[in-house]
Amino acid sequence: MQTATNYSADGRIMQIEYATKAVNSSFTAIGIRGKDSVVLAVDKIVRSSLYEPDADRRILTLERNIGMAIAGFTPDGQVVAEFARQEASIYRMQFCRGIPLKELCQRVASYIHGTTVNGFYRPLGLSVILASWDEVDGPQLYKVEPSGSFLGYYACAIGRARSQAIREFDKLEIMSGMKTEKLVKSAGQIIYKGHYDRQERDFLFEMGVVGRATGGLHFVNPPGLTAMARFAGVVAVTLDSSSSDD
Numbered sequence: 001m002q003t004a005t006n007y008s009a010d011g012r013i014m015q016i017e018y019a020t021k022a023v024n025s026s027f028t029a030i031g032i033r034g035k036d037s038v039v040l041a042v043d044k045i046v047r048s049s050l051y052e053p054d055a056d057r058r059i060l061t062l063e064r065n066i067g068m069a070i071a072g073f074t075p076d077g078q079v080v081a082e083f084a085r086q087e088a089s090i091y092r093m094q095f096c097r098g099i100p101l102k103e104l105c106q107r108v109a110s111y112i113h114g115t116t117v118n119g120f121y122r123p124l125g126l127s128v129i130l131a132s133w134d135e136v137d138g139p140q141l142y143k144v145e146p147s148g149s150f151l152g153y154y155a156c157a158i159g160r161a162r163s164q165a166i167r168e169f170d171k172l173e174i175m176s177g178m179k180t181e182k183l184v185k186s187a188g189q190i191i192y193k194g195h196y197d198r199q200e201r202d203f204l205f206e207m208g209v210v211g212r213a214t215g216g217l218h219f220v221n222p223p224g225l226t227a228m229a230r231f232a233g234v235v236a237v238t239l240d241s242s243s244s245d246d
Helices: 016-026 072-096 103-114 162-173 180-196 223-245
Strands: 029-033 037-045 059-063 067-072 126-134 140-143 150-152 155-158 204-210
Touching: 016 067, 016 072, 016 150, 029 067, 029 126, 029 140, 029 180, 037 059, 037 103, 037 126, 037 140, 059 072, 059 223, 067 072, 067 204, 072 103, 072 126, 103 126, 103 140, 103 150, 126 155, 126 204, 140 155, 155 162, 155 223, 162 180, 180 223, 204 223
Parallel strands: none
Antiparallel strands: 029 037, 029 155, 037 204, 059 067, 067 126, 126 140, 140 150
């Protein structure tokens, strides 16, 4: 029997690979880091018309200036989010300041990795993108894999349309110089194009923004910027449809 603590004959840990497949078959989440802000965005599939708009949220606030996007099993994401909030709270009580994103990312990654080395648990079926901004370190963006490994990025994607999102990232100008409005529009275009190219069901666009423009605070679905992203996404899909019809 393959467990999270056993290697296969060819040196693979199958349970981690299964967790990665769960992430890859999930909804799409992206993160883009610009000059003085970071944007997170997800496409949340509408499974029932009876859902409230903010139900089953996939972008969460962990600390005043830190946001997290989830792809995979949402309940696992809620557990990781609660752990991260506790770690951030403990750090603030001990040092009287917010936790640096890299420090929090290391703790989250260690927690996720811990589930892969204990036979009593299954690996968490999720991958997360963490974003923050502050005056000292500026914009930061990290992605944590189901194995517990993590890296910093200028842009990253997880979920079903990750390959297309990465191709769209390559078309963008130098991201480190992009301002907030450009990041927001790009996020909307990438999520909408990736969703409708796969002919998926209706979805709700969710976005998190943190940066100088937000006063260093992480906001989920800020009205003005979210409307800007959704409009840019609709326009991009319309233009793509028109060009394909021609």
